[in-house]
Amino acid sequence: MITALSEVTRGRFLATVGALLLVLNFGLFFNGLQNGFTFDDEFVIVKSPYTQDLSRVVDIFTAPNWTGDRKVKNTYRPLTVVSFAANAAVLPGAPPMRVVNVGLHALTCLLVLVLAWQLLGRKDIALATALLFSAHPLHVEDVTSLVGRAEVMSTLFSLLACVLFLESVRNARHAHGTTLRVVAAGAYLLGMLSKESAIPTVALLGILYLHALQNRPGGLRSSTPREHVANAVPFLLAFSVYFLARHNAMGVFISTHLHATTRLDNPLFHVSFLERELTALSVFGRYLTLFVFPARLSADYSYDAIPVVTTPWTLEVLLPTALLVGALGWLLASLWRKSVVGVVLSLWLVPYALFSNLLLLVGTIMADRLMYMPSVGLCLLVSILLLDPSRLRASLPFRLPTWHQQAAWTVVVAATLALGARTVARNRDWKDDFTLFSSALEVVPGSAKVRFNLALAHARRGEDAQALQHAERALALLSDYPDARILVGNLYQRTGQAQKAAEVFQDGQVPTSGEKARLTQAGLLQAQQKWEELLALSQEGLRRNANDVNMLGYQATALYGLKRYREVEPVLLKAASLTPERPIFHQHLGVLYAEQLGDLGRALQHLRKAVELERRPDEVAKLRTMITKVEAAHAGGGH
Secondary structure, three states: OHHHOOHHHHHHHHHHHHHHHHHHHHHHHHHHOOOOOOOOHHHHHHOOOHHHOHHHHHHHHOOOOOOOOOOOOOOOOHHHHHHHHHHHHHOOOHHHHHHHHHHHHHHHHHHHHHHHHHHHOOHHHHHHHHHHHHHOHHHHHHHOOHHHHHHHHHHHHHHHHHHHHHHHHHOOOOOHHHHHHHHHHHHHHHHHHHOHHHOOHHHHHHHHHHHHHHOOOOHHHHOOHHHHHHHHHHHHHHHHHHHHHHHHHHOOOOOOHHHHOOOOOOHHHHOOHHHHHHHHHHHHHHHHHHHHOOOOOOOOOOOOOOOOOOOOOOHHHHHHHHHHHHHHHHHHHHHHOOOOHHHHHHHHHHHHHHHOOOOOOOOOOOOHHHHOOHHHHHHHHHHHHHHOOHHHHOOOOOOOOOOOHHHHHHHHHHHHHHHHHHHHHHHHHOOOHHHHHHHHHHHOOOOHHHHHHHHHHHHHOOOHHHHHHHHHHHHHHOOOOHHHHHHHHHHHHHOOOHHHHHHHHHOOOOOOOHHHHHHHHHHHHHHOOOHHHHHHHHHHHHHHOOOOHHHHHHHHHHHHHOOOHHHHHHHHHHHHHHOOOOOHHHHHHHHHHHHHHOOHHHHHHHHHHHHHHOOOHHHHHHHHHHHHHHHHHHHOOOO
16 A cells, blocks of 8 residues: 555655656647637637736636626636636746646646555556546547636546545544645635536545545444544535635526526437436447547537437447446445445546436536546546456456456557547647637537537638538527527628628527627628617617627727718727737728728728738738738828
8 A cells, every 4th residue: 555655665656657647748738739729718718807817816706707707607617717817927828828737637647646546555557547547538628628727627636635535534543634634625625616527526535435444444333423523524614615605706506507508508408308318328328438439529519419319229328328327336336345446436427427417417418528537437447457357356246357467558558559649639639720620520510519610710711601601501400599690691791692691680590688689680780781770789789898899890880881980990999909819900990091081001000910910811812902002002192
């Protein structure tokens, strides 16, 4: 056991392995470090005022701020948001943030090793588990995707709580046992403040406590009620502090926004109980398939990537059901027999239960990133199967083969290399939104969200025909998809098809209230050239949010249509200042100064800035043609 080793030996081993894991992880994720902000990074990091100002730490802990909008009662992950703000203050930009993610992942891998070593007392199994966990491509979304940091931090602190608590129970009669227990409770609190997925860790701690008591001299009879209370109180306090802070920020203990989850994000909210359970069981099988053979990974599995299952008499339901029932039975039998295998299975099934959609519905039907914590138990189970199958035989009704150690390590190394190669390849998918959703389309062509986001990526590249194709397909897959409808309408307008745009915006499948309704109505008014009504609508939107860039754009369009050119200028300047990375507002300012205000010097300044920001070759060519004309006019005596 670890506790039987000298502190010097243990320290040297952990230092050596920690350095190895750090090097290994940076090697695995090196080709993804230069990737940009992708997918949810835009809303959670780039556009959030909280992540751009570290002085707002108090606000971060007192508001539901995951997407940077106090009005949205979505999720409470203040510690992760603080880490983004600190990152932005010290080393801003996507690559430095990703370096931190890799470092946190490496530290998590080290804690995986320590916990495995504590449970099994074997360095080889612990090392094999850490290697498999490090290299698994299911974790690319947690590490290479910046918002995946929430999952990594939550798991890191959860594992730290488990390691410290187990050590405190084994040293209950020593003075530092109490200190370890209190620090473990603090780690548990930090995990919950990173992401709510750490909440079930308290159940893991209870199972660890039971296992530790069962296997110490005297067994359960050696424990006392006072000892139970002393071990439980710090964690109950941490649990209470978290939920009080959550209630203070969100006004509720449990998120109430989930009832409004759309069919797009999790269609299981909109089907019968039986269909929900059957589909969730099929998803359990999909997760296991990806763990064993992670060839086809996607950034999204929302509607209609995973069809709703309506009958139990299919292999996609029967096989996962048998596996899940067998795993649960194995877990209970192992705990009854005081086998550590029960703890290992708990490390997989307890965190999985939270997002499984079997017990309660969550905001998504499936996501690679959610398997980060459960894969700890799966990696440990595989390592035991290869390196010490005798532990499993004691809790199984059938015999397992005994592997030669050299052969077993050959399998471990080969698996690590194969998984690592897939991880390196998967990093490239997360380069930008275009590569990300192009790869996702190959895996889940039926996902409306994948089609929509790929359409957006094409639109940003100036590829309007391809953008319209995917946006229309997204709308065909899900007619009540407001974002897709708005995009289709805007693309029709951009390509000069005002009548088609009006038809799209007038369709009955549009929202009747909220931001999406205003954007839909604005698009329709623009297509119909009803400038006065568009101006009134944009002003109403700006009263709600003075920095709404979409409404600023519509306001500028309305004022331009009304020939109130002097009023257009400050609106476009504000929009350009709020989105310094976007060339479109500088382009509009250049046209405004050149054609309406007669300030050719300023026109050239903004057109050149637009060229500097623009990445689409055809748009750059158009801008350069405009610049040439303005330069000629300027040289001819213009202002």
